Amino acid sequence: MHEFFLPVIARAVEAAGIVTENPIRIEQPADKKFGDFSTNIAFLAAKELRKNPRELAQQIIPHLSFPPDTIAKIEVAGAGFINFYLTPLFIMQSVEQVLLYTDRYGEGASGKGKRAIVEYVSANPTGPLTIGRGRGGVLGDCIANLFATQGYDITREYYFNDAGRQMQILGESVKLRYRELCGQIVEFPATHYQGDYIREIAEQVFNDHGAALAGTEEVDLFKNTAESIIFSAIRATLERLGIRHDSFFNEHTLYTPDETGTTANQRVIEALGEKEFISKYDGATWFMTTKLGQEKDKVLIKSTGEPSYRLPDIAYHLTKYKRGFDVIVNVFGADHIDEYPDVIEALKILGEDTSRIRIAINQFVTTTVDGQSVKMSTRKGNADLLDDLIDDVGADATRLFFIMRGKDSHLNFDVELAKKQSRENPVFYLHYAHARICSLLRLAKQEIGFDPHSDPDYHLLRLLDNPAEIQLGFALLDYPDMIKTSLRLLEPQKMVEYLHSLAELFHRFYQECPILKAEPEIARARLFLSLATRQVLRNGFRILGVSAPESM
RNA sequence: GCGCCCGUAGCUCAAUGGAUAGAGCAUCAGCCUUCUAAGCUGAGGGUUACUGGUUCGAGUCCAGUCGGGCGCACCA
Numbered sequence: 001m002h003e004f005f006l007p008v009i010a011r012a013v014e015a016a017g018i019v020t021e022n023p024i025r026i027e028q029p030a031d032k033k034f035g036d037f038s039t040n041i042a043f044l045a046a047k048e049l050r051k052n053p054r055e056l057a058q059q060i061i062p063h064l065s066f067p068p069d070t071i072a073k074i075e076v077a078g079a080g081f082i083n084f085y086l087t088p089l090f091i092m093q094s095v096e097q098v099l100l101y102t103d104r105y106g107e108g109a110s111g112k113g114k115r116a117i118v119e120y121v122s123a124n125p126t127g128p129l130t131i132g133r134g135r136g137g138v139l140g141d142c143i144a145n146l147f148a149t150q151g152y153d154i155t156r157e158y159y160f161n162d163a164g165r166q167m168q169i170l171g172e173s174v175k176l177r178y179r180e181l182c183g184q185i186v187e188f189p190a191t192h193y194q195g196d197y198i199r200e201i202a203e204q205v206f207n208d209h210g211a212a213l214a215g216t217e218e219v220d221l222f223k224n225t226a227e228s229i230i231f232s233a234i235r236a237t238l239e240r241l242g243i244r245h246d247s248f249f250n251e252h253t254l255y256t257p258d259e260t261g262t263t264a265n266q267r268v269i270e271a272l273g274e275k276e277f278i279s280k281y282d283g284a285t286w287f288m289t290t291k292l293g294q295e296k297d298k299v300l301i302k303s304t305g306e307p308s309y310r311l312p313d314i315a316y317h318l319t320k321y322k323r324g325f326d327v328i329v330n331v332f333g334a335d336h337i338d339e340y341p342d343v344i345e346a347l348k349i350l351g352e353d354t355s356r357i358r359i360a361i362n363q364f365v366t367t368t369v370d371g372q373s374v375k376m377s378t379r380k381g382n383a384d385l386l387d388d389l390i391d392d393v394g395a396d397a398t399r400l401f402f403i404m405r406g407k408d409s410h411l412n413f414d415v416e417l418a419k420k421q422s423r424e425n426p427v428f429y430l431h432y433a434h435a436r437i438c439s440l441l442r443l444a445k446q447e448i449g450f451d452p453h454s455d456p457d458y459h460l461l462r463l464l465d466n467p468a469e470i471q472l473g474f475a476l477l478d479y480p481d482m483i484k485t486s487l488r489l490l491e492p493q494k495m496v497e498y499l500h501s502l503a504e505l506f507h508r509f510y511q512e513c514p515i516l517k518a519e520p521e522i523a524r525a526r527l528f529l530s531l532a533t534r535q536v537l538r539n540g541f542r543i544l545g546v547s548a549p550e551s552m
Numbered sequence: 553g554c555g556c557c558c559g560u561a562g563c564u565c566a567a568u569g570g571a572u573a574g575a576g577c578a579u580c581a582g583c584c585u586u587c588u589a590a591g592c593u594g595a596g597g598g599u600u601a602c603u604g605g606u607u608c609g610a611g612u613c614c615a616g617u618c619g620g621g622c623g624c625a626c627c628a
Contacts, residue, residue: 038571076572120617124628164628299626308627330626334622337623338623344595361557361609363622405565406565409565410558412564412565414564423590436590485568510590512592514586
């Protein structure tokens with residue numbers, strides 16, 4: 001709809017002789033009495049030109065030229081808003097688009113020919129996924145889905161490191177538990193991984209090798225076994241939520257020399273060195289962030305000779321440019337908040353276009369059980385596992401609860417609520433609307449032989465003019481703009497809210513307008529409206545990754 | 553101490569700088585001889601943490617204060 005209004009308004013502003021730098025924006029007034037759409041361009045131009053906004057609005061209006069039968073009324077309201085009222089005919093006529101485009105309704109072409117990479121989850125294989133990771137995983141997955149709707153060629157990437165110190169400690173942890181199984185008495189340090197899964201992996205090694213490795217100092221076998229078991233567990237958990245990555249990027253490749261004998265990490269040091277942002281002191285190699293106004297330089301290569309995490313991070317992001325991505329999205333939790341500014345700075349220095357990078361940071365998750373807040377903790381054995389949560393509330397509720405709050409809000413995951421098979425649970429409210437429509441359409445086929453495909457006389461929609469019908473139809477037209485808004489803000493929550501309000505409008509329509517009992521043409525028209533609603537619900541559910549049950 | 557996020561109805565949360573700050577849950581009052589009542593209609597409930605500032609207009613932007621969360625390693 002924005003695309004419908006913007007050019008007309010732009011032409012009218014120009015025709016009225018108003019020259020303004022301000023972008024024209026369309027908004028939907030909260031209150032329908034101010035119209036279906038409205039623009040504040042007169043305010044913006046008035047400020048710039050030092051004129052009266054109401055007068056400017058009056059000058060613009062005569063030049064607004066819309067196709068016939070689309071706009072019922074245009075008026076100046078308040079101090080200078082221009083409000084537009086659509087005709088019911090235009091709204092219901094537009095709903096036909098939903099039925100024509102079906103699964104592709106809402107898609108756009110702004111990403112056509114562009115490649116986007118969304119990096120999310122990216123947990124190192126040191127343990128099972130926690131609930132906190134789940135939020136980022138679902139957020140990233142939905143964001144990737146949103147990009148895909150606009151025609152982007154999308155790559156979902158998982159970045160991991162199986163060579164660092166944490167992995168070494170993981171191997172050690174398994175080795176110690178293995179030795180316990182061999183009957184040795186071992187001291188298990190607090191710095192090691194405490195979780196029960198370590199014991200399970202040790203048992204696996206013990207089953208395979210017996211006590212033959214009891215004396216070895218080697219940790220690789222323990223580490224590799226652990227990595228393989230943990231990674232497949234992580235992937236299985238993600239799979240349960242419908243999260244599948246296209247690409248797993250191993251940080252280790254950045255440490256591997258290419259044909260010229262240099263590593264990606266080394267090339268970063270060289271390139272930053274050429275820009276005079278590298279300094280060596282205290283036995284380490286530093287990124288001179290003090291030259292950028294920061295308090296301290298940042299270590300890129302430790303005095304041990306190992307790179308710190310920042311160096312491969314920079315090298316990794318350079319690969320995203322080298323691989324030709326037009327849009328680079330990183331999704332991570334609030335604990336990584338300090339990580340990206342240095343990477344961005346380095347990329348800037350190296351001449352990359354950092355405006356291509358979008359960062360989505362999600363705040364932490366607490367779970368509430370019996371009204372008691374339980375704080376998540378990591379690296380201890382007591383971290384809440386994502387798998388347990390999915391067991392408890394199911395994949396749909398897990399996904400929806402993770403994204404039904406803004407990503408900047410601390411999420412309070414009410415486990416009891418998510419489990420409830422009742423009205424308080426928003427998952428059920430959405431599902432119910434869909435199932436109700438399915439049930440209605442089944443009955444329509446049975447009772448009056450309704451088959452939308454054999455006789456697609458969608459134009460019957462134009463017979464509808466009840467306020468409940470018009471409001472529902474209007475909401476359906478809003479869907480494409482809603483996708484764009486969610487994408488622009490990297491915020492799937494907008495979509496959840498939209499679908500909730502759509503479900504609400506449908507229920508009201510269903511309550512107020514008899515469908516099968518109406519006269520035949522009206523009945524068909526209302527069934528088409530229901531069909532269109534189901535289509536938009538489905539399309540939205542697909543973006544959010546929740547199921548669309550046919551019955552409940 | 554420094555950086556980022558948050559503070560809105562009893563609870564959980566919305567509100568691209570716009571018009572009378574909205575939903576859900578909870579509470580109260582109605583609606584099933586009629587297509588799924590897992591639904592709908594209505595009511596009550598607010599000094600948007602606080603103090604200033606910016607402007608036609610501030611929950612939103614800026615400064616400061618208070619409160620909560622997360623970071624601030626030659627860990628990732």
